[in-house]
Amino acid sequence: MASSSSSLQWCSALHGGALVVLAVLLVALVAAETTTTGPNWHAVSVSSLLPSAAAAxxxxxxxxxxxxxxxxxxxxxxxxxxxxxxxxxxxxxxxxxxxxxxxxxxxxxxxxxEPARASKGVSLPxxxxxxxxxxxxxxxxxxxxxxxxxxxxxxxxxxxxxxxxxxxxxxxxxxxxxxxxxxxxxxxxxxxxxxxxxxxxxxxxxxxxxxxxxxxxxxxxxxxxxxxxxxxxxxxxxxxxxxxxxxxxxxxxxxxxxxxxxxxxxxxxxxxxxxxxxxxxxxxxxxxxxxxxxxxxxLGGAPPANAQFTEMVTKSDTPSFYYINLVGIKVAGRLIKVPKTVFATAGTVIDSGTVITRLPERAYAVLRSAFARFMDSYSYKKAPALSILDTCYDFTGRTKLQIPSVALLFAGGTSVNLDFTGVLYVAKVSQVCLAFASNGDDTSIGILGNTQQKKLAVVYDMAKQRIGFGAKGCR
The missing domain is CATH 2.40.70.10 (Acid Proteases)
Structure with missing residues (x-):
């Protein structure tokens, strides 16, 4: 009987220990989803968000x-x-x-x-x-x-x-x-x-x-x-x-x-x-x-060795613009759930003069939700909207930040990981915003703005009709 009782106590202890081990593993798995290292997160110093008053x-x-x-x-x-x-x-x-x-x-x-109106003899501006x-x-x-x-x-x-x-x-x-x-x-x-x-x-x-x-x-x-x-x-x-x-x-x-x-x-x-x-x-x-x-x-020259290319789309009705096929977005390494038809219907141009990237409303809503969910896991304080930027945070009093990565996916398998300066628009430490905005509908053309292009070597290869992106092109 004593031997039986001892066996029961040993099994109970083993069971309790297993529960502890299981709990530790679960915590580790949860932590792994919000890891501060690797390609899915940016570790950012708050002091680096704004230049100093004596910036040179x-x-x-x-x-x-x-x-x-x-x-x-x-x-x-x-x-x-x-x-x-x-x-x-x-x-x-x-x-x-x-x-x-x-x-x-x-x-x-x-x-x-205009072509349809012109064919009917309507005067055009x-x-x-x-x-x-x-x-x-x-x-x-x-x-x-x-x-x-x-x-x-x-x-x-x-x-x-x-x-x-x-x-x-x-x-x-x-x-x-x-x-x-x-x-x-x-x-x-x-x-x-x-x-x-x-x-x-x-x-x-x-x-x-x-x-x-x-x-x-x-x-x-x-x-x-x-x-x-x-x-x-x-x-x-x-x-x-x-x-x-x-x-x-x-x-x-x-x-x-x-x-x-x-x-x-x-x-x-x-x-x-x-x-x-x-x-x-x-x-x-x-x-x-x-x-x-x-x-x-x-002008000219060979593209950087690390450049990834996607097809340049030609549209004869607006021949000045550079069109590319944006097909998806990842936040913290996870593909957000937006049908590819949403991006295809609107289309996308890349533009050096637009500051903030514009997305179809359905795509932006899912991006904003996914980004905010990860930011909420760190209990960051919300800040008022800044004009068209509606997802903003107040980092006053903090020294370090963990920011989820954002990657843009283009036709042909090209995946472009944005620098953290391409994810955030910084007005001041108390107002740092997700640097994307909605077009307000799903039909207006999407625009890849210059904030998202920061630090990327952006290559316009007219001979092969493609556009490439190389990481760490400049500071």
Whole structure:
């Protein structure tokens, strides 16, 4: 009997120990789902969210391509424009960003509606370019002989490049002196009958047979002037003679303090298209993670070895835009449950000038819910919405954060893990928001904005009609 009692006690102890072990295993499994290491989570220092008051421009590893231009945020310490005017508020940035998005939506919608209306003999309004928005990133280029340097916004959503020129009837104040055609020995005006003139969306002929261009942007900003040719200096060792651009002598609207705009769209007049015969049919850029760092913009050159590519979709009705097929999103390594038809119906363009990525309403709702669920597991305090950003947190008093990763999935099996600066938009430590927004419906075109592109080497391979993403392209 004693032996039997002892056996029962031993079994009971073993059973209790097994329960303890099982409980420990369950805790470990739960912890594994919210691990702070690996690709599914970002460990972030709160002090790194905002630059210090004395933030200085830091060097950045750029592309090895000799044609690489330095890309900086126009309102940061690396910008040559920083001495003129203050940066817009975060609310103003969001408002201007929404104006750009609205104009992209209108342009895409008009490309579908206008052909049908035109076939019925209905008069149509003049085509308008998309809104300039906040013009977030700039490069410095040289024009003319001898060369004069200018700081210009670069924009994948625009085609025609332009700078303000002398004499100017109505120009805004800019950092550098206006371009003076009379001082350049390589300058020439493009005549009305030239092919470059005929290919413009809106052109006219002056009394002296010069080709006049007009670009009206979606926010009602406008530039008018002569279409001209001159030598473009990209770097000290790279020139593009006979570069066609707009010499603006009349400007209205909000272009900030930049000296002009350089377009990288898909039409023949864009910088990338004009540079293709000499430097190759591709270009790439990397947008820095902060305003105190620098990235690059390169014409030609080989893509980074780690680049993953997805097919570029061509749409003849909106030929300037770069379309790609977004097919899914992962949060903390888990695929969110959104039917692929939701992404396919809306379609997606990649745009350097839109700040915040826009998603179809159904896709955004599921993304927001999944992201918030993981954030709730850390009991982060909620913060008020910031304009279009409705999922915000207050990290006051915290030193370390665990942020779920977000990965974008594209056709062909391409998976792009976003840097944490591509997941969060930081207005202040007490208001840090999920950097995505809804289109408000499931039919308007989705837009992959520049916040999500930070630190990625983004490659536009026009020869193979594909777009690639390489991790750690710049700081």
């Amino acid at each position: 421009c830091t060097a950045s590893q750029a592309s090895s391509n000799s044609l690489a231009l330095r890309v900086v945020h126009r309102h940061g310490p690396c910008s040559p424009l920083q001495s003129r005017g203050g940066a817009p508020s975060h609310a103003e940035i969001m408002d201007r960003d929404q104006a750009r998005v609205n104009s992209i939506h209108r342009k895409v919608a008009a490309s579908v509606i 003049a085509r308008r370019g998309i809104s300039v928005g906040t013009g977030n990133y700039i490069v410095s280029v040289g024009l003319g002989t001898p060369v004069k340097n200018f700081s210009v916004v670069f924009d994948t959503g625009s085609d025609l490049s332009w700078v303000q020129c002398k004499p100017c009837r109505d120009c805004y104040k800019q950092q550098d002196p206006l371009f003076d055609p009379a001082q350049s020995s390589t300058y020439s005006a493009v005549p009305c009958g030239a092919q470059e003139c005929m290919e413009l969306d809106s052109q006219s002929c002056s009394s002296d047979d010069k080709c006049r261009y007009e670009v009206v942007y979606g926010d009602q900003s406008q530039t008018d002037g002569d279409l001209v040719r001159d030598t473009l200096t990209l770097t000290p060792s790279a020139e593009l003679p006979g570069f066609v651009f707009g010499c603006s002598d009349e400007i209205s609207g909000q272009f900030g303090q930049a000296d002009g705009l350089f377009g990288l769209g898909r039409k023949k007049v864009s910088l990338s298209s004009q540079g293709a015969p000499k430097y190759g049919p591709s270009f790439s850029y990397c947008l820095p993670s902060s305003s105190s760092a620098a990235g690059y913009l390169s």
